[in-house]
Amino acid sequence: MVANGSCVINMMCDLVDGKGDASIIEKRLTTHDRFKDKIEYIPINEKLIxxxxxxxxxxxxxxxxxxxxxxxxxxxxxxxxxxxxxxxxxxxxxxxxxxxxxxxxxxxxxx
Incomplete structure (x- = not known):
């Protein structure tokens, strides 16, 4: 999935619904009520941020x-x-x- 939208929440909903395989997201989204416990995430090495x-x-x-x-x-x-x-x-x-x-x-x- 290539998301060209302007809303990260909508993109995350699509990912949770199986419309995509992976994304780079803000860590805060991993604790968002709509996505908590519905996604797996791998932290990015802090040297790259x-x-x-x-x-x-x-x-x-x-x-x-x-x-x-x-x-x-x-x-x-x-x-x-x-x-x-x-x-x-x-x-x-x-x-x-x-x-x-x-x-x-x-x-x-x-x-």
Missing amino acids: PPGPLTFTLNIMKYVKDERLANDFADFVCGTEGQEIFEKHGFTSIYSARGLELIERFGVKDV
């Missing part, structure tokens, strides 16, 4: 259809409850000591 942290951004497009809803979602993601969900799935909260250190190091000031 780029040094972290790997970051991502949350953006609201200028052509968004419902700007208020988009802003509410962004507020949720950046809020306490959203950050707790991210931490549960292996991400570093922007409010944790490590998160604050990374924000300072990378110069992100709009959080």
